[in-house]
Amino acid sequence: MTPFTFYPGPRVLNGAGRSGELVDKLPFGPVLFVTDADVRRFGLPDDLLAALESSGRAVTLFDAVEADPSKATLLAAVEQGRVAGAASVVGFGGGSPMDVAKLAAYLLGSGDELDSIWGVGLVRGIRLPLALVPTTAGTGSEATPVAVITVEGAEKRGVNSPALIADWAVLDAELTVGKPRALTAATGIDAIVHAVEAYTSAKAKNPLSDMYAREALRLLGANLLAACERPHDQDARSAMLLGAHLAGLAFANAPVAGVHALAYPLGGLHHLPHGLSNALMLRHVLAFNAEAAREHYAELAEVLEPDCAGQSNQSKAALLIERLDELVTASGLQPRLRDHGIAFEQAPLLASEAMKQQRLLVNNPVEIREEDARRLYEAAW
Numbered sequence: 001m002t003p004f005t006f007y008p009g010p011r012v013l014n015g016a017g018r019s020g021e022l023v024d025k026l027p028f029g030p031v032l033f034v035t036d037a038d039v040r041r042f043g044l045p046d047d048l049l050a051a052l053e054s055s056g057r058a059v060t061l062f063d064a065v066e067a068d069p070s071k072a073t074l075l076a077a078v079e080q081g082r083v084a085g086a087a088s089v090v091g092f093g094g095g096s097p098m099d100v101a102k103l104a105a106y107l108l109g110s111g112d113e114l115d116s117i118w119g120v121g122l123v124r125g126i127r128l129p130l131a132l133v134p135t136t137a138g139t140g141s142e143a144t145p146v147a148v149i150t151v152e153g154a155e156k157r158g159v160n161s162p163a164l165i166a167d168w169a170v171l172d173a174e175l176t177v178g179k180p181r182a183l184t185a186a187t188g189i190d191a192i193v194h195a196v197e198a199y200t201s202a203k204a205k206n207p208l209s210d211m212y213a214r215e216a217l218r219l220l221g222a223n224l225l226a227a228c229e230r231p232h233d234q235d236a237r238s239a240m241l242l243g244a245h246l247a248g249l250a251f252a253n254a255p256v257a258g259v260h261a262l263a264y265p266l267g268g269l270h271h272l273p274h275g276l277s278n279a280l281m282l283r284h285v286l287a288f289n290a291e292a293a294r295e296h297y298a299e300l301a302e303v304l305e306p307d308c309a310g311q312s313n314q315s316k317a318a319l320l321i322e323r324l325d326e327l328v329t330a331s332g333l334q335p336r337l338r339d340h341g342i343a344f345e346q347a348p349l350l351a352s353e354a355m356k357q358q359r360l361l362v363n364n365p366v367e368i369r370e371e372d373a374r375r376l377y378e379a380a381w
């Protein structure tokens with residue numbers, strides 16, 4: 001067997017209403033609580049905030065995180081945490097607040113400068129204790145060593161280090177029942193793409209990441225439409241949250257690739273939500289990869305549809321692409337770039353932006369050159 005390294009995720013509290021139990025898991029002392037204004041307005045963090053406050057801790061609430069959070073937002077959160085003398089950090093919300101919380105915990109604990117840690121493995125210091133509570137079933141950020149920040153010029157940059165893996169993650173599906181359909185669909189497709197891209201990740205794919213990716217795809221594929229159609233279906237919501245977490249564990253160890261690389265410029269230049277951007281590129285990048293990744297796509301097709309076992313790898317790979325495309329459409333997302341106000345003429349600029357995502361492109365089963373990327377955007381138009 002090929003040697004591999006696998007980083008496990010955080011300790012997990014899974015179950016409705018369990019976020020209050022974090023009170024016993026975090027050190028005593030001031031807490032920097034990072035969320036966003038909508039999540040706060042919906043009252044989702046109320047129980048945990050009350051539990052933290054009644055434990056006698058001072059809580060500094062930073063609820064100014066925007067979607068695709070900027071460096072300025074992160075530094076503002078760090079400053080508030082510094083002034084408050086934070087002893088721990090809680091990230092509560094979708095991927096955006098969780099990513100800010102992860103980096104805030106590291107920058108506060110280590111005193112490092114953000115600009116010295118971009119990329120893989122440049123983190124050397126110690127972070128503050130960190131707990132993450134996802135309210136979307138999508139990014140799996142609560143499971144991963146990755147945090148993504150938007151820097152000047154709309155470029156998305158990542159920090160990837162085991163030091164960013166949280167101490168605790170709370171998977172409470174009740175926090176996701178109020179998600180509107182479009183958000184459920186987009187974040188759910190994001191998680192599905194994490195599972196699929198981890199399973200074909202060119203360099204780091206390994207038996208453990210494969211195991212998580214397969215189980216993630218099984219849960220997500222079987223429950224996405226139920227969660228879209230019956231928003232209060234607790235079983236579907238729990239399965240989606242666990243699926244997103246497992247997909248996070250998979251891609252934390254076997255990083256995502258071409259779909260994400262081509263999705264990021266849609267977020268950066270056109271402010272499309274991360275999951276939607278992935279959904280728009282999914283079919284096209286998978287079709288481009290189909291020959292090189294045929295065997296792996298065939299294995300994933302059997303996860304979604306065990307009955308296809310007797311078919312050839314070629315038809316199983318085609319079936320996977322077809323089924324994922326049907327999920328995108330049936331979830332209610334508008335599947336073409338033109339549906340989202342993007343002009344056909346944008347393709348060359350998007351392609352040149354995508355080439356900046358070499359850290360992801362190297363994981364794709366087959367090379368995507370700038371010319372290929374342009375064609376893929378045109379096909380997605």
Ligand SMILES: NC(=O)c1ccc[n+]([C@@H]2O[C@H](COP(=O)([O-])OP(=O)(O)OC[C@H]3O[C@@H](n4cnc5c(N)ncnc54)[C@H](O)[C@@H]3O)[C@@H](O)[C@H]2O)c1
Binds near residue numbers: 042069097099
């Ligand atoms: N760190 C990682 O491993 C990783 C992986 C993938 C993506 N990301 C990053 O995560 C971000 C995207 O995260 P996201 O897709 O979870 O969205 P998000 O955190 O940006 O939230 C999007 C919107 O959903 C709302 N929302 C969140 N939970 C809700 C709920 N339960 N009910 C109703 N509304 C709710 C928020 O208020 C916000 O308006 C991007 O910045 C992306 O780059 C990080």
Ligand SMILES: [Fe+2]
Binds near residue numbers: 190191194260274278
């Ligand atoms: Fe993603």
